Structures are given as structure tokens and as C-alpha cells.
Amino acid sequence: MQDLYLLIKPRFLGFRNRMARSDRRTKKRAFVMGGLGLFFCLGLFIVSCRVLIHFQSAEVIGDLLARQLLSMIFLTFFSLLIFSHIITALSNLYISKDLELCHSTPVVLEEVFISRAVYTLMDSSWMLIIFGLPIFMAYAYVYGAGPGFYFTLLHMSLSMAMIAGGIGILITMVLVYVFPAHRTRDIIMLLSVVMLVGLYFLFRFLRPERLVDPDAYFTIMQYMSALKMPQSPYIPTQWISDALWAVLTGKGGEDYLFYIMLTWTTAGAIAVISVWVARAIYFEGLSKSQEAKKRRAGGKRALDLLVELIKKPFGVDLGAIIAKDIRTFFRDNTQWSQLLLLGALVVVYVYNFSVLPLDKSPIRLDFLQNELAFLNMGLAGFVLAAVSARFVFPAVSAEGEAYWIVRSSPLRLKRYLWGKYLFFLAPMLILAEVLIIGTNYMLEVTRFMMFLSSITMFFMVFGILALGIGFGALYPNFKYENIAQVATGFGGVLYMIVSSIFIGAVIVLEAGPVYILFMANLRGNTISLFQWLFIIVSFSAVLVINITAIFKPIKMGLKALREYE
Amino acid sequence: MIKLINLTKVYRGLRAVDGINLEIEKGHIFGFLGPNGAGKTTTIKMMAGVLSPTEGQIIINDMDLVKDPSGVKQCVGFIPDRPFVYEKLAGIEFLRFIAGLYHLDHTPLLSHRISELLELFELGQWGEELIESYSHGMKQRLVMCAALLHEPEVLIVDEPMVGLDPKGARLVKNIFKDQAVKGTTVFMSTHSLDVAAEVCDEIAIIQGGHIIARGTASALRRQAGVGGNLEQIFLKLTEGKGLANARPLSSH
Numbered sequence: 030m031q032d033l034y035l036l037i038k039p040r041f042l043g044f045r046n047r048m049a050r051s052d053r054r055t056k057k058r059a060f061v062m063g064g065l066g067l068f069f070c071l072g073l074f075i076v077s078c079r080v081l082i083h084f085q086s087a088e089v090i091g092d093l094l095a096r097q098l099l100s101m102i103f104l105t106f107f108s109l110l111i112f113s114h115i116i117t118a119l120s121n122l123y124i125s126k127d128l129e130l131c132h133s134t135p136v137v138l139e140e141v142f143i144s145r146a147v148y149t150l151m152d153s154s155w156m157l158i159i160f161g162l163p164i165f166m167a168y169a170y171v172y173g174a175g176p177g178f179y180f181t182l183l184h185m186s187l188s189m190a191m192i193a194g195g196i197g198i199l200i201t202m203v204l205v206y207v208f209p210a211h212r213t214r215d216i217i218m219l220l221s222v223v224m225l226v227g228l229y230f231l232f233r234f235l236r237p238e239r240l241v242d243p244d245a246y247f248t249i250m251q252y253m254s255a256l257k258m259p260q261s262p263y264i265p266t267q268w269i270s271d272a273l274w275a276v277l278t279g280k281g282g283e284d285y286l287f288y289i290m291l292t293w294t295t296a297g298a299i300a301v302i303s304v305w306v307a308r309a310i311y312f313e314g315l316s317k318s319q320e321a322k323k324r325r326a327g328g329k330r331a332l333d334l335l336v337e338l339i340k341k342p343f344g345v346d347l348g349a350i351i352a353k354d355i356r357t358f359f360r361d362n363t364q365w366s367q368l369l370l371l372g373a374l375v376v377v378y379v380y381n382f383s384v385l386p387l388d389k390s391p392i393r394l395d396f397l398q399n400e401l402a403f404l405n406m407g408l409a410g411f412v413l414a415a416v417s418a419r420f421v422f423p424a425v426s427a428e429g430e431a432y433w434i435v436r437s438s439p440l441r442l443k444r445y446l447w448g449k450y451l452f453f454l455a456p457m458l459i460l461a462e463v464l465i466i467g468t469n470y471m472l473e474v475t476r477f478m479m480f481l482s483s484i485t486m487f488f489m490v491f492g493i494l495a496l497g498i499g500f501g502a503l504y505p506n507f508k509y510e511n512i513a514q515v516a517t518g519f520g521g522v523l524y525m526i527v528s529s530i531f532i533g534a535v536i537v538l539e540a541g542p543v544y545i546l547f548m549a550n551l552r553g554n555t556i557s558l559f560q561w562l563f564i565i566v567s568f569s570a571v572l573v574i575n576i577t578a579i580f581k582p583i584k585m586g587l588k589a590l591r592e593y594e
Numbered sequence: 595m596i597k598l599i600n601l602t603k604v605y606r607g608l609r610a611v612d613g614i615n616l617e618i619e620k621g622h623i624f625g626f627l628g629p630n631g632a633g634k635t636t637t638i639k640m641m642a643g644v645l646s647p648t649e650g651q652i653i654i655n656d657m658d659l660v661k662d663p664s665g666v667k668q669c670v671g672f673i674p675d676r677p678f679v680y681e682k683l684a685g686i687e688f689l690r691f692i693a694g695l696y697h698l699d700h701t702p703l704l705s706h707r708i709s710e711l712l713e714l715f716e717l718g719q720w721g722e723e724l725i726e727s728y729s730h731g732m733k734q735r736l737v738m739c740a741a742l743l744h745e746p747e748v749l750i751v752d753e754p755m756v757g758l759d760p761k762g763a764r765l766v767k768n769i770f771k772d773q774a775v776k777g778t779t780v781f782m783s784t785h786s787l788d789v790a791a792e793v794c795d796e797i798a799i800i801q802g803g804h805i806i807a808r809g810t811a812s813a814l815r816r817q818a819g820v821g822g823n824l825e826q827i828f829l830k831l832t833e834g835k836g837l838a839n840a841r842p843l844s845s846h
Binding site: 345346348349350352353356357360361429430431433434435436437438439440441591592594 | 605642643644645646663664665667668670672674676678679680682683687690691692693694695696697698699724740
């Protein structure tokens with residue numbers, strides 16, 4: 030136990046030292062991130078409260094809906110926790126740089142394993158606090174929960190994290206043990222992304238929104254039974270949500286203790302099984318994962334062809350950068366697999382428009398369609414910004430610790446940045462137009478709205494992209510372990526905020542003129558001189574914002590990169 | 595060929611490099627020695643254009659690095675102390691990538707040069723393999739191939755022997771000597787006094803950001819006022835007597 034304590038201690042010491050010795054800039058960043066996190070939590074709490082209060086207003090089914098939602102939330106968290114544990118267990122148990130040191134000491138294997146499992150639990154479970162806490166607090170607030178609820182929530186959440194963690198760690202250990210050495214990391218990353226995409230599709234295509242729409246069911250009895258039906262008595266999240274519901278409402282108290290015992294004994298059993306399995310296969314897996322084997326570049330001919338085709342217009346030096354980026358992207362499973370997530374995002378986005386219940390709205394159909402098309406511009410812009418955060422923002426950081434090669438080469442940084450910009454331009458424009466035209470087509474909007482949306486999106490892409498490249502250069506991270514982490518840092522969050530403001534500003538400035546033009550078209554009115562002036566000023570402001578969004582961030586990024594040390 | 599004029603770098607108030615002045619002739623191998631944290635890597639990074647100087651000038655081939663970075667970099671080859679490269683590229687692809695950055699066209703001549711360098715550094719069999727499967731020493735040799743690819747007039751090298759086996763180290767020393775004979779100026783920082791004594795025409799010792807001694811090994815011997823090998827001269831000049839006289843810890 031003494032050794033276990035020693036093995037866990039460096040993490041806390043590191044955290045304490047980082048806090049105590051951080052400079053002003055780091056403190057400022059932590060303050061901004063903390064503020065944003067708090068703002069997010071508050072927003073989530075308010076939305077959750079409104080949903081639960083809305084549910085309560087529906088007699089008979091209100092509580093059923095709230096209970097069903099609680100178990101769905103736990104199930105979602107549980108799945109995400111397993112996914113997250115698979116990834117972080119891989120890093121903590123097999124990749125971490127200090128593993129060599131730990132395993133070279135006389136500490137017993139089980140204690141090294143347990144210390145790494147604790148790290149994994151801590152690294153993976155923070156999202157439960159950020160996303161879960163505001164929702165559970167909303168339940169407590171709306172249902173007037175007593176201290177028993179908070180206590181149950183605390184220890185049951187811990188037991189759930191332990192069960193999900195145990196499952197995730199076991200999956201990782203088995204996969205590392207089974208798959209060929211050196212490729213394990215890539216394979217696990219790929220499998221995890223495929224699993225996440227699968228879960229996302231499953232959840233979306235189940236259409237959970239139908240639960241709040243009794244009309245979707247033939248009879249009220251059918252609807253009630255759909256709500257009452259537990260997901261499965263064998264899933265731990267069901268025990269946790271049932272125990273919490275019992276303490277929240279004071280109903281079903283007789284099962285409360287049973288569910289708690291069931292959850293904790295399961296958590297304990299999984300912890301013990303994990304240590305047994307670790308004793309049997311962990312070290313062998315670790316040893317195997319370090320074996321370096323010759324690895325030839327796969328799919329070479331197809332990749333060479335693609336590279337030749339794309340790099341042609343860019344000149345020799347930029348062409349070299351682009352060829353390197355494409356090759357790295359398609360050979361790194363952690364990178365290209367993100368395309369699966371992107372594909373899932375686009376499919377579900379378009380699918381959402383196909384199931385919109387427009388006919389049930391009290392608003393005139395043509396008016397609603399065009400209003401939604403306008404809203405769609407903002408949403409599609411946000412999707413593009415999210416895609417850009419994942420692919421464009423890390424473009425500079427993607428050089429990693431090999432950035433010295435670019436810096437010591439004769440390639441000018443300005444040319445380098447604009448080259449990256451141009452490389453992403455065509456795919457982003459295509460994605461933007463597919464999103465906006467596809468969804469507008471489903472909405473059956475007017476020609477005018479179709480034209481306006483397409484043009485607006487077209488020009489907005491230039492700004493979103495430049496913000497991505499500029500902020501990526503302004504906040505580069507060349508020492509990442511996994512490129513996907515780059516977008517989740519301070520710079521990535523700031524980029525999302527600034528690009529959302531940019532998208533919002535464009536939409537708001539266009540809203541007034543579009544309304545005037547749309548109503549004039551609908552009612553056959555003539556547009557007054559003052560209104561024309563307003564339209565021209567608004568569209569000019571959109572133009573100015575776009576130009577600023579294109580040139581300013583790249584200029585700032587260029588300056589930051591030049592001064593980067 | 596290389597001229598450093600009042601070169602200074604200040605990090606958060608600390609003068610890591612403090613007003614260095616150096617002039618190195620064409621075709622010379624110049625050794626840059628100093629204890630840990632003396633300012634060697636900072637100087638080298640500034641010369642490679644990876645770090646910007648706080649003050650002073652770096653003139654290479656009569657061009658100012660600050661005023662014409664691309665022009666200077668075109669005639670410089672840089673080998674850093676740690677070979678960070680793009681792991682997902684094959685060795686040949688990496689060298690083609692470097693060739694692109696230095697505006698070398700994809701001609702049969704380039705392919706020949708790449709094969710020649712890979713063979714020279716004994717990486718011929720590994721050219722088609724992904725770099726992620728290379729050992730540290732192989733990566734280091736690949737970076738050297740990359741630095742020599744465009745036939746630079748100046749080679750800037752930071753700790754070239756780290757991670758190399760004796761055979762690799764011998765190979766690298768011979769290559770540096772050959773390059774110097776062909777007229778390439780080599781500026782090399784090293785911890786290895788043997789290497790410096792063996793290959794360098796001239797040596798400078800840096801400490802606390804200042805050049806404290808400069809000259810050939812025999813000139814330094816005179817300056818230090820000690821006979822013997824370069825290690826003794828180095829310890830004397832950097833006042834490392836304590837380390838030299840240190841005894842091993844007694845076992846309990």
C-alpha cells in the first residue's frame with residue numbers, strides 16, 4: 030500500500046506544483062476556462078430545470094418522463110465512460126513515458142497497475158462532473174431533494190465510474206494482448222471511434238424525442254408502457270437511476286438498499302477481476318506493445334496518386350508540406366478515423382431535418398420553412414466551425430516536435446500559413462455547400478433563401494477557415510500526445526467562441542435585410558429608399574466582418590509563430 | 595562565412611547568450627563547447643533560424659539571417675540534438691519532403707542523391723519503412739541525410755554524436771571532415787571533448803552565455819596554462835575542478 034501511495038503521489042504533486050508555480054498567463058487562461066466551464070454548467074442547469082418543470086406540468090406521465098430521462102442520461106454517461114476509459118487506459122497503462130521507470134523499480138506489478146487504473150479513473154471521469162453535475166442538481170432542485178440524494182449521487186456515481194472504468198480497462202488489456210504489437214494503439218483508437226459512431230447513430234435513430242410525443246404511439250396505453258419499460262435489469266445504470274429515483278421521490282424505498290448493494294458488489298467484483306487479469310496479461314501486453322517491427326507504408330500507390338493530384342497547384346515547397354500532411358493524415362488512424370465522426374455528424378445533421386415535424390407547427394409553412402433556413406445558416410456555420418476546430422485549428426500544431434524542420438527551412442511562414450489555408454479551402458467549401466443545400470432542399474425553401482444561404486455560407490467559410498488557421502498558429506501545441514487533444518485546449522475553445530461570434534454577427538446583420546426582402550416578395554410590397562439603405566449598410570458590414578475575419582487572425586497567427594520559442 | 599556580431603538572447607530576464615562575437619572561415623570545422631546550460635543550444639537555434647535573437651546579427655554567406663531568413667536557410671543544413679521527425683512518413687518520403695522545402699525538383703538526379711545519402715548513412719534498406727519503426731540512432735542519421743541533401747555551404751550541428759553507436763559516430767566524423775574538405779563550414783556543439791579534439795580546426799568554450807576561450811586545441815592549452823588533454827583544459831577554463839576531483843560515493 031505504501032508503494033501504491035508513492036506511485037499515485039506524483040500526479041498530485043505535479044498538479045500542486047503547476048498551480049503554485051503557474052505564471053500570470055497560465056492563471057489567466059485557467060480563469061477564462063473556469064469561467065466558461067461555470068457558464069456552461071449554469072446554462073445546462075437552467076435548461077435541465079426547464080425541461081423537468083415542463084415534464085412536471087404533464088399529469089401522470091411527467092414523472093415517468095423524468096425517470097426515463099434520468100436512466101437514459103446514466104446509460105449515455107456509462108457508455109461514454111467506457112469509451113473514455115479505453116482510450117485513457119491505453120495511454121496510462123501502455124504509452125506513458127514514466128512507465129519504464131515504474132516497471133524498473135521493485136514495486137509489484139499489481140500496484141503499478143492499480144496506480145495506473147486510478148489515474149485512468151481520474152482522467153476519464155471529469156466529464157461526468159462537468160456534464161452530469163448540473164443535470165443532477167436540476168433534478169435535486171426541481172424535486173426538492175434532501176441530503177440523502179446528494180450522498181447517494183456521490184457514491185453511486187463513484188461506483189458507476191468504477192464499473193465503467195473496470196470494463197474499459199479490461200477491454201484495453203485484452204485488445205493490447207491480442208492485437209499485433211506496435212499497431213495496438215492505432216487499432217484501439219480506430220475501434221473506439223467506430224464504437225462512438227455506432228453509439229451516436231444508435232442513439233439518434235432511436236429518435237428519443239418521440240418519447241415526449243404521445244401522438245407517435247397508437248394508444249395511450251402503448252405510450253405509457255413504452256415509458257415505464259426499464260432498459261434492462263442487468264445494466265448497472267438502471268440500478269443507479271432506480272436507487273436515485275427512490276431517494277429523490279421517496280417511492281420504491283424497499284429496493285433502495287438492494288440496488289446500492291448490487292452496484293457496489295459489482296464495482297468491487299470488477300476491480301478484483303481487473304487485478305487478476307492484469308496479473309495474467311498486463312505485463313506481457315506492455316512488453317509486446319514496445320516491440321518495434323518494420324512497418325512499410327501501406328496503400329502507397331493510391332496515396333501517391335492522391336498526393337500528386339492535390340499538391341500540383343501549390344508549388345514545390347508548399348507541395349512538399351501538403352504531401353506530408355496528406356500522407357500523415359491517412360497513415361495515422363487517430364486522424365483519418367475522425368472522418369468517420371465527421372461523416373456521422375453530417376448524416377445525423379441532414380437526418381434531423383428530414384424528421385422535423387413542420388406540419389404540426391401553428392406557423393404558416395412557407396414562413397416557417399424560410400425562418401428555419403435562416404436558422405440553418407447559423408447551425409451549419411457552427412457545424413463547420415466544429416469541423417474546422419478538429420481539422421483546421423490543429424493544422425499548425427500537426428507539425429509536432431518536427432516543427433523545427435519548417436522553421437529552419439527556407440519556406441516563409443506567411444507562405445506556409447496561407448498554403449495550409451488554401452489546402453483546406455476546397456474541402457470546406459464543398460462540405461458547407463453540401464450541408465446547406467442538402468438541408469434547404471429538405472426544407473423546400475424558396476429560391477431566394479436557397480441562393481442567399483448558399484452565398485452566405487460560401488463566404489463565411491473563408492472567415493471560419495482563416496480563424497481556424499490563425500488561432501491554430503496563435504495557440505500552437507507542438508508537444509501533444511494525440512492530435513485530437515489539440516482542439517480541446519485553451520486556443521481551441523477560444524477559436525470556437527470567436528468563430529461562433531463571427532457566425533452570429535453575420536446572421537444577425539443579414540436577418541433584417543432578409544426579412545424586408547422576403548416580406549416584400551411575399552406580399553408584393555415595394556421597398557422604400559430607407560430600407561434599401563439599411564440593406565446596403567447591413568450587407569456592407571457583413572463584407573467588412575468577413576474580410577477582417579480572413580486577414581486579421583492569419584496576421585496575428587503569423588506574428589505569434591515568428592515569435593514562438 | 596559565418597559571423598556572429600554581439601549575438602544576445604534574453605529569456606525572461608536571463609541572458610542565455612550574452613553578446614557573442616565570432617567569425618568562422620569557410621571550410622573549417624568549428625567546435626562549440628561548454629557545460630550544461632551555457633548557451634550552446636540557444637546559440638545554435640538562433641543560427642538555424644529557429645529562435646530569434648534579442649540583439650545582434652548572424653551573417654552567413656554575407657547575408658543577414660534576420661533580414662533574409664529564406665536566403666540564409668537555403669544554404670544552411672541544420673542537425674538538431676533530438677531528431678524529431680514525421681513518424682508516419684517513410685524515410686525516402688521524408689527526404690523528398692525536405693527536398694521540396696529547399697526547392698529541389700523531383701528529378702532522377704534527386705532520387706540518385708537520396709539513394710546515395712541513404713547508403714552513405716547505412717539506411718538504404720530502411721528507405722521504404724515508416725520512420726516510426728526506426729531506432730533513435732537511425733532517426734539521427736536520417737536527419738543528417740536531410741541536412742546534407744541540398745549540399746549546404748554551412749552545416750550547423752547540435753550534439754551530433756548523441757544516440758549514435760561507435761560505428762555511426764566514426765561515420766559522422768568522417769563525413770564532417772569530407773564536407774569541410776569540400777568547402778562546407780561546420781559549426782558543431784558537442785559535449786564530447788574527444789570528438790572536438792579529433793575533428794575541429796578551432797574550438798570556442800562558452801560559459802554563462804559568454805565566450806570564455808577560443809582557438810585551436812594548442813592555443814587553448816596555452817590559454818589555460820595546463821598541459822594534457824582537452825578535458826583538463828575544459829575543466830580548468832570552466833572551473834570544473836570540483837567535478838574533476840569528485841570521488842565516488844562510498845557504499846554502505
